[in-house]
Amino acid sequence: MADLDHAAPAARITPFSSRLEREAQRTRIRAQRGEVPAEKIMEQVEQLSRADRRDALVDLRQDIARRVAEPVGFRQRLVDFWANHFAADTRPGRFNSARTAYIEEAIRPHIAGDFAQLLRAAVLHPVMQNYLNQNRSVGPFSRVGRRTGRGINENLARELLELHTLGVDGDYTQDDVTQMARLLTGVTFDLEQGYKFDPRIAEPGLIEIFGKRYGGRPVKESHVFEALDDLALRPETAAHLAGKLARHFVADAPDPQLVAHMQASYLASGGDLRALYRAMLEHPAAWGATLAKTRTPLNWIAASLRVTGIKPATIRKLDIGTTRNSLHLPLQLMGQPHEAVPSPAGYDDDAGAWITPQALAARIDWAMGLQALLPQVPDPRDFVTVAMGDMASPALLRAARAAETRGEGIAVILASPDFNRC
Amino acid sequence: MRHDPTRRAFLQQVAALGCSAAASPFLTPIAMASAPGENRLVVIVLRGAMDGLDVLRPTGDAHFAALRPSLSEGGTPLGNGFFALHPVLSDLAPLWQAGELAFVPATSTPYRDKRSHFDGQDLLEAGTPDDDAARARDGWLNRTLTLLPGVTARTAFAVGRERMRILDGTAPMTHWSPGTELDLSPQARLLLDYLYGQDPLFSEAGLTALEMGMASGMMEDQGGPAGEVLARYLGEQLRGETRIASLSLSGFDTHVQQARRLRPALRNLQTTILTLRAELGAIWARTTVLAMTEFGRTARENGTGGTDHGTGGAMLLAGGALKGGRVLGGWPGLSEAALYDGRDLMPLSDVRAYAAWALRDMYGLRVSDLTRTVFPGLDMGDNPGLLL
Structure with missing residues (x-):
C-alpha cells in the first residue's frame, strides 16, 4: 500500500471556515431586515452566495487537477469510498457548497487510521449535522429542553446505525436509535466556532445502548466519543464495512471468504482501516481477471x-x-x-x-x-x-x-x- | 426535418450504413414488450413551493384582499367567480372551459411544520408519511411501475437535468436531458455500437444512448423556454412507448416581490402544459397531468411583497382525460381561526390521495396496492372521480 504512504498532491480547497464565515455574514445581513431595504439585503446575500458558487467551481478544478496528478490513485479512491459512505451535502441550507471542504477536512485526513477516528470526524462535522438535522436535536430533559419543550431529532442517530456503522442488517431496534439520539444531544454547531458540544441541550442521565451504560451527570462530550468508539468495534460494523469495501473495489458480489477475512482482520487489529485494506489486497479473490467495476x-x-x-x-x-x-x-x-x-x-x-x-x-x-x-x-x-x-x-x-x-x-x-x- | 426515434427507424439507418442488426440482439425484448395500456400520466414537480393562493386566487373569500395587499389584483375568474386564475395563466382558461383543467386549492403532503424545501421535496417524491423511519429512498412513480404489466425502460421517462427522485427505484425507467445531443460521424457511431455490443454491462445503455443522442441531435433546434423544450421532447416520447413521465420546474420560491418574480415560473408552467397538449394531439384525450409542489406559502404577504414557506397549497390537474372545469376538495377559508398554525392555508386533503385515485382510474390499480406499495399508509378517502 505504498500509495497510502506518499503525500497526496496538493490541492487548495476552500476551507470550511470560509463557508462558515460567509454564512455568518449572511445571517448578519438578514438581521438588518427592517433597517435596510429588502432589495439591498437580497443583493448582498446573493453576492455572498455567488462567491460561494464561484469557489465551488475553483474547488472542482483543484479536485480534478489533483486526481490527474495522483500517480496510483488508491488513496483517492479510498477518499471517494468514504465520502460516499458518509454521504452529506449542503443543499438543506445554512452553508453553500461545503461538501468538498467536508471531504477534505473530515474524511481525507482519516482514511488510513482507526475507523473510530474517521467516524468521529465525519459524523460530528457541521456539514453532516446540518444534513441530518442534528443541530435541531435537543434533549427534552436538558436545561433548554425543559424551558422550551423542544425535543429529539433522530435523523443522525438512525443513519449512524443504519448506514455508517452496523448496517441495515445490523441487530438493532428503534429503541436503540432513540437511545443513540438521546446520547447525541449536545452535539451541535454554531457559525462562530463550527462544531461544539453544548451541555445546555444535552440529555442528562444514564443512557443504555446495546447493554452498556453511557453518560451520567455531568453530561460530557466524552460520553458521545465513547459510544462512537464502541460502535466502530462491533462485529456488525466490521462486516458492514468489509462488505461495502469489497463491493466497491472488487465486485458487486464479492467472494464471501474475502469479506470474512477482511472482517476478521479489522477486528483483530482493533479497528485499524489499514488492516482492513491490507486484508482485501492480500486476498487472491481481490485479483479477478476482469475489471468488474466502473469508473465514477x-x-x-x-x-x-x-x-x-x-x-x-x-x-x-x-x-x-x-x-x-x-x-x-x-x-x-x-x-x-x-x-x-x-x-x-x-x-x-x-x-x-x-x-x-x-x-x-x-x-x-x-x-x-x-x-x-x-x-x-x-x-x-x-x-x-x-x-x-x-x-x-x-x-x-x-x-x-x-x-x-x-x-x-x-x-x-x-x-x-x-x-x-x- | 422531424426525426422519428423508433427502433425501426434506427434499424433502417443502421442497415443503410451496411451494418447488420444482428450486432444488436438486445433490441428485441424492448421492441416486443407490450405496453401497460394507452393512458398517459405526466407528473410535474414544482420545486420551490408554489404559492397556491396566488395561482388560484380565492377572490371570493372575504379575507383574501386584506391578507394579500399587493398580490390580489386582477386574474381570470373561473366558474362561479369565487376563484380567479393568476393573470399570467390566462391562456389556461380555455382548458378550464373545455373541462381539461382542475385545481385542488387546499392540499398538501403529510410534511408538517419544518418547512424545508429539501425535505419537503424528498417527501413529495418518496410518497411516504412524514416519518423519518418510514422514509423510502425510492420514488412513488417508480413503485407504481412495479405494479404495471409489460414495463420496459421506455415506459417511464424522466426528462431534464434534475435528478427525479420520484422515478428512482428498482423498476426500469429512462432519464434523459434534451440537449444531450451526440454529433457523431457514421463511422464513430458504428464503432461505439460495436464496442458496447461486446459488453453486457454496456450493451443496452450504450445502444439506447446512441439512438437517443442521435435522435435528439436530429430534432430541429427550435429553442424556447425550458418548459417548452422539455414538453416538446416529452411529447415525442409519449407519442411513442412512454406512458408515465415526470419533469420538474423551478423558480417558485418567492420571498420577495412575488408579483414580479413569480411570473416567469408560471409562464413556464403554462407553456409546458400547452406545449404538451399541442404535441400530443389526439393522445391528449388519454393524458392526465398532475402538477404538485412540496408545500404552500404563508397566507399573509410578508413585508417584502413576497410570501414565506407555508403548509396548504394548490395542486393543478390538466389533460383531456380529466373531468375538469372544477375545484376539488373544498375550501377551508382564510379567517384567522381557519388558518393552520394561524399563518398558513389549512390543507384539507393529502395530495397523494389525488395521485392515487388518478393511478387507480388510469391503470386499474387496486386500492390495497396503492395504499401499501405506492403510498404506504395513505387513507385515500372518497373517490373524487377525476377522470372522464
Whole structure:
C-alpha cells in the first residue's frame, strides 16, 4: 500500500471556515431586515452566495487537477469510498457548497487510521449535522429542553446505525436509535466556532445502548466519543464495512471468504482501516481477471485528462466558463453533480449504476469534445496502449485502427467499455 | 426535418450504413414488450413551493384582499367567480372551459411544520408519511411501475437535468436531458455500437444512448423556454412507448416581490402544459397531468411583497382525460381561526390521495396496492372521480 504512504498532491480547497464565515455574514445581513431595504439585503446575500458558487467551481478544478496528478490513485479512491459512505451535502441550507471542504477536512485526513477516528470526524462535522438535522436535536430533559419543550431529532442517530456503522442488517431496534439520539444531544454547531458540544441541550442521565451504560451527570462530550468508539468495534460494523469495501473495489458480489477475512482482520487489529485494506489486497479473490467495476464520472473525466496528457496546471488555470461547461455541467449529466449526494445512503455502488443511457451519452459527448482541448491529438493506435496498457480487448484494438479521424478514435477509446471499467 | 426515434427507424439507418442488426440482439425484448395500456400520466414537480393562493386566487373569500395587499389584483375568474386564475395563466382558461383543467386549492403532503424545501421535496417524491423511519429512498412513480404489466425502460421517462427522485427505484425507467445531443460521424457511431455490443454491462445503455443522442441531435433546434423544450421532447416520447413521465420546474420560491418574480415560473408552467397538449394531439384525450409542489406559502404577504414557506397549497390537474372545469376538495377559508398554525392555508386533503385515485382510474390499480406499495399508509378517502 505504498500509495497510502506518499503525500497526496496538493490541492487548495476552500476551507470550511470560509463557508462558515460567509454564512455568518449572511445571517448578519438578514438581521438588518427592517433597517435596510429588502432589495439591498437580497443583493448582498446573493453576492455572498455567488462567491460561494464561484469557489465551488475553483474547488472542482483543484479536485480534478489533483486526481490527474495522483500517480496510483488508491488513496483517492479510498477518499471517494468514504465520502460516499458518509454521504452529506449542503443543499438543506445554512452553508453553500461545503461538501468538498467536508471531504477534505473530515474524511481525507482519516482514511488510513482507526475507523473510530474517521467516524468521529465525519459524523460530528457541521456539514453532516446540518444534513441530518442534528443541530435541531435537543434533549427534552436538558436545561433548554425543559424551558422550551423542544425535543429529539433522530435523523443522525438512525443513519449512524443504519448506514455508517452496523448496517441495515445490523441487530438493532428503534429503541436503540432513540437511545443513540438521546446520547447525541449536545452535539451541535454554531457559525462562530463550527462544531461544539453544548451541555445546555444535552440529555442528562444514564443512557443504555446495546447493554452498556453511557453518560451520567455531568453530561460530557466524552460520553458521545465513547459510544462512537464502541460502535466502530462491533462485529456488525466490521462486516458492514468489509462488505461495502469489497463491493466497491472488487465486485458487486464479492467472494464471501474475502469479506470474512477482511472482517476478521479489522477486528483483530482493533479497528485499524489499514488492516482492513491490507486484508482485501492480500486476498487472491481481490485479483479477478476482469475489471468488474466502473469508473465514477469524476474519475473517468480525470483518467481521460491524464491519459491524453493534459497537465494538472492546465486544469487549475481553466476559466470559470470552461469549468462550468466542460466539467461542472457534464458531471451533472453523467449523474454525479459536484457538491451533491443523492441521499444519506450515497450513490448506488453497483457497476451498472453509472451506466445509464443519459450518463453514457454524456460521457460520449464529453469524449468527442475533448480533442478541442488537446494541443496535439495522438494516433489512436498508440493511444489505445497509453490508455489501457495491455488490458485493451481485441475489439477495442480493432476499433482504434478503424476510426475515421484521430479525434474520434481517441473519443471512441475513452467512451469504450474497456476504459470505463476499473 | 422531424426525426422519428423508433427502433425501426434506427434499424433502417443502421442497415443503410451496411451494418447488420444482428450486432444488436438486445433490441428485441424492448421492441416486443407490450405496453401497460394507452393512458398517459405526466407528473410535474414544482420545486420551490408554489404559492397556491396566488395561482388560484380565492377572490371570493372575504379575507383574501386584506391578507394579500399587493398580490390580489386582477386574474381570470373561473366558474362561479369565487376563484380567479393568476393573470399570467390566462391562456389556461380555455382548458378550464373545455373541462381539461382542475385545481385542488387546499392540499398538501403529510410534511408538517419544518418547512424545508429539501425535505419537503424528498417527501413529495418518496410518497411516504412524514416519518423519518418510514422514509423510502425510492420514488412513488417508480413503485407504481412495479405494479404495471409489460414495463420496459421506455415506459417511464424522466426528462431534464434534475435528478427525479420520484422515478428512482428498482423498476426500469429512462432519464434523459434534451440537449444531450451526440454529433457523431457514421463511422464513430458504428464503432461505439460495436464496442458496447461486446459488453453486457454496456450493451443496452450504450445502444439506447446512441439512438437517443442521435435522435435528439436530429430534432430541429427550435429553442424556447425550458418548459417548452422539455414538453416538446416529452411529447415525442409519449407519442411513442412512454406512458408515465415526470419533469420538474423551478423558480417558485418567492420571498420577495412575488408579483414580479413569480411570473416567469408560471409562464413556464403554462407553456409546458400547452406545449404538451399541442404535441400530443389526439393522445391528449388519454393524458392526465398532475402538477404538485412540496408545500404552500404563508397566507399573509410578508413585508417584502413576497410570501414565506407555508403548509396548504394548490395542486393543478390538466389533460383531456380529466373531468375538469372544477375545484376539488373544498375550501377551508382564510379567517384567522381557519388558518393552520394561524399563518398558513389549512390543507384539507393529502395530495397523494389525488395521485392515487388518478393511478387507480388510469391503470386499474387496486386500492390495497396503492395504499401499501405506492403510498404506504395513505387513507385515500372518497373517490373524487377525476377522470372522464
